[in-house]
Every structure is written in structure tokens, then in C-alpha cells.
Amino acid sequence: MGDGVRWLDTEERRIWLGWIMSTRLLWEEMERDLQRDSGLSFGHYEILVMLSETPGWRRRMSELADATQSSRSRLSHAVSRLEELGWVRREACPSDRRGQLAVLTDEGFAALEAAAPMHVESVRRHLFDLLSPEQLANLQEIQEVLLDELLPLAAARGDTRSKIMEEARAQLER
Amino acid sequence: MGDGVRWLDTEERRIWLGWIMSTRLLWEEMERDLQRDSGLSFGHYEILVMLSETPGWRRRMSELADATQSSRSRLSHAVSRLEELGWVRREACPSDRRGQLAVLTDEGFAALEAAAPMHVESVRRHLFDLLSPEQLANLQEIQEVLLDELLPLAAARGDTRSKIMEEARAQLER
DNA sequence: ACTAACTACTTGAACCGTCAACTATTCCCG
DNA sequence: CGGGAATAGTTGACGGTTCAAGTAGTTAGT
Numbered sequence: 001m002g003d004g005v006r007w008l009d010t011e012e013r014r015i016w017l018g019w020i021m022s023t024r025l026l027w028e029e030m031e032r033d034l035q036r037d038s039g040l041s042f043g044h045y046e047i048l049v050m051l052s053e054t055p056g057w058r059r060r061m062s063e064l065a066d067a068t069q070s071s072r073s074r075l076s077h078a079v080s081r082l083e084e085l086g087w088v089r090r091e092a093c094p095s096d097r098r099g100q101l102a103v104l105t106d107e108g109f110a111a112l113e114a115a116a117p118m119h120v121e122s123v124r125r126h127l128f129d130l131l132s133p134e135q136l137a138n139l140q141e142i143q144e145v146l147l148d149e150l151l152p153l154a155a156a157r158g159d160t161r162s163k164i165m166e167e168a169r170a171q172l173e174r
Numbered sequence: 175m176g177d178g179v180r181w182l183d184t185e186e187r188r189i190w191l192g193w194i195m196s197t198r199l200l201w202e203e204m205e206r207d208l209q210r211d212s213g214l215s216f217g218h219y220e221i222l223v224m225l226s227e228t229p230g231w232r233r234r235m236s237e238l239a240d241a242t243q244s245s246r247s248r249l250s251h252a253v254s255r256l257e258e259l260g261w262v263r264r265e266a267c268p269s270d271r272r273g274q275l276a277v278l279t280d281e282g283f284a285a286l287e288a289a290a291p292m293h294v295e296s297v298r299r300h301l302f303d304l305l306s307p308e309q310l311a312n313l314q315e316i317q318e319v320l321l322d323e324l325l326p327l328a329a330a331r332g333d334t335r336s337k338i339m340e341e342a343r344a345q346l347e348r
Numbered sequence: 349a350c351t352a353a354c355t356a357c358t359t360g361a362a363c364c365g366t367c368a369a370c371t372a373t374t375c376c377c378g
Numbered sequence: 379c380g381g382g383a384a385t386a387g388t389t390g391a392c393g394g395t396t397c398a399a400g401t402a403g404t405t406a407g408t
Contacts, residue, residue, distance in 0.1 A: 005291040006298055014346055015310055016297055018317035021243055021342055023197045025324035069195055074365055076388055098373045098386040117179040123190055124180055130319050138312035143192035145304050150199035160385055168195055172188055250358055272356040272403045334355055
């Protein structure tokens, strides 16, 4: 072990373990709540939200993938599932014959409307109700730092050159 | 929408979206690095770490599940996979005939030893190198608050009455 | 010492995400 | 304009997670 590795010290180990535990448990809690209250997975919920916030309730597949930090493959599978459920429908893109539009259906919007209140309540209960304004500000600052590093990495990796940074930033500015 | 729902305001939405994006991307980045550098998934890595830190390199299945905030089912499947790979082996528990011990093999320890340096490097690169000491302290404080709420929830939910809180706290105290 | 309740763990089906390979279209540039 | 490179999206195999159900051993009340 006398090599050049910068091992974690006790304090760092504690923080890292805490990060793993807290983020994992919070994700799982949110997913479980959402699933139980409305039968929607978080991934599906996000897609419906993004579509509902777009004029015309429709978006290009690849834009939608970037907006949800999702691979194109993941999105394609997810939209297929949502199509089976009748909440989203695919449409050919008029301007690019390679393209597809994901379109939110009325049923999909209804499902989202039904799920949203419980979900927001869940987010409050497990996050916002627990932290002081100062802690929230600190959290936001930390997230900015991390995203400044992670978004470029994600963009550099993407299936093909993706606009994930622009899409993510756009979401954060709304 | 004039109902009693406490919707998120702009600032809250930004924080929530930031939390989703940053934690998702960081998880994915860590998993991808680990997978690429050593063929291990994060879940498998965690199990090997927990075993390697126990005297005798062996632990009861349920303890191991609690220590990794994992359901018993998840752990059972994971250990089966690790057994196929030759990194872990099951043993009957001498004191309780219902019980099973997961035992780390020499091959498993070797796999862990090979993976650890790159993984630690990855954790530093994506987290510790980016944050100031003050930001790290803030992060730790926030995690404490969240865990104080999430661990009891996880314990109350567990397959059966689990010691997830004790196991988690024990990890954090090392 | 019987039996009901509880605990330990496993199993299989369904679903989700990843990865690599594939088709179809458009872009770029000599 | 022609052909290779880049882009848009899909697919199928594979591994991981969940959930509900099942087996088996243990504890506790009477």
C-alpha cells in the first residue's frame, strides 16, 4: 500500500459514505413514493414533465434525452413503454426524416396531473422541509460546482455530440 | 390548481433539478469509471469492501444487506452473481441454521485490491478535488440531516425489522 | 411441548438501464 | 454531384432491482 494512491482519510471516508447513503436513500424514497402513489417511475415522470412544459406538448427524441440527462437508448426504451401505456405517442419529424417527435397524449397529461401533487409533497417532506435556507443555499452552491464538471463530461461522452449542457442549463434557468 | 398543494417556487425548482442532475450524473460517472477500470459494478464493489473490512472476511447476509442499505433480495441476487464470478462464497451459519455467511475469497480480495486505487482516484477527481473544505463541511452537515430522516424510514420499511440504522452509523463511525 | 408468529434467506417474473450493433438520413467537401 | 463521415433513432442481449411469494428454522406464549 506504499504506492502513490491518495487514499481517503477518516473524514473523507465519512463524507463519501454519507453521500452514497443519503443520495441513494433519497432517490429510492422518491421513486418508491411516486411508484406507490401513481404507478409512475421517476424516469417516466420526468419525461412527462418535460413534454408538458413544451409548447405543443411535443419534442424531438434527442432533445428530450439531453433534457433528462438520459442516453438515447434509455429514452427510446422509455418512450416505447410510455407509448404502450398510452401516455405518449411518436410522430415523424417534418423537418428531418431521421427524426421522431415524442408527443404527450391527453391521457399522459392526466396521469401527470394526478401524480404531481403527491410527488411535490414527497419532495418537500424529504428535502425542503428538512433543510434551513442557509443549508439550501449551500447545497445549491455545491451542486453548481459538481455540475460544472459533470455536464461537460457527459457531453463529451454522449452517444453522439449532444446538447446536454444547453438543455440542462435551460432547465435550470426556468 | 387553486388547491392546497405547496408547489415548488422557482428557486426550489432549481435546487431540486440541480440535485437530480448532479447526483444522477455523479453516480453514473462513478459507476462507469469503476465498470470500465475493473469490470465491477458499484454494488459489487461495496459488498467486497464490507467483507474485506470484517475480521474473517465473512458476514451474515442480513448484516451485509443493512450495511449496504440494500434489500435482502438485492443482496441475495448480488451474492449469487459474485459467487458465479468466484469472488464470494456462501457458508452455512453455525449458530443459526437459517443463516448464511457471505465469505470473501482470495480472488475476490484480489479483484478488490485491483479496483480500489482507480476507484479512489475517481472519487477524488469527481468530488473531493472540486470542493473547498468549507463546502465539504456543509455537504456533511446536509447529509446528516437527510440521513436522520431517511435511515429511520428505511428501517421502518425493511423486509423485516432491520438493523440498517445501526449498521449505517457503525460505518460512518469508522 | 405445541403452535402461531416472526426471522433469514431465496426465487422468479417483470421492468429498467447499458452497451454494442444496426438502419436510415443528412451533412460536408472536394 | 458523389461518397464518406456524422447524426437520429432503434433494437436485442444482458445484468441489476423490485416485488410478491415461498421455504425453512427460531422464538415465545400458554
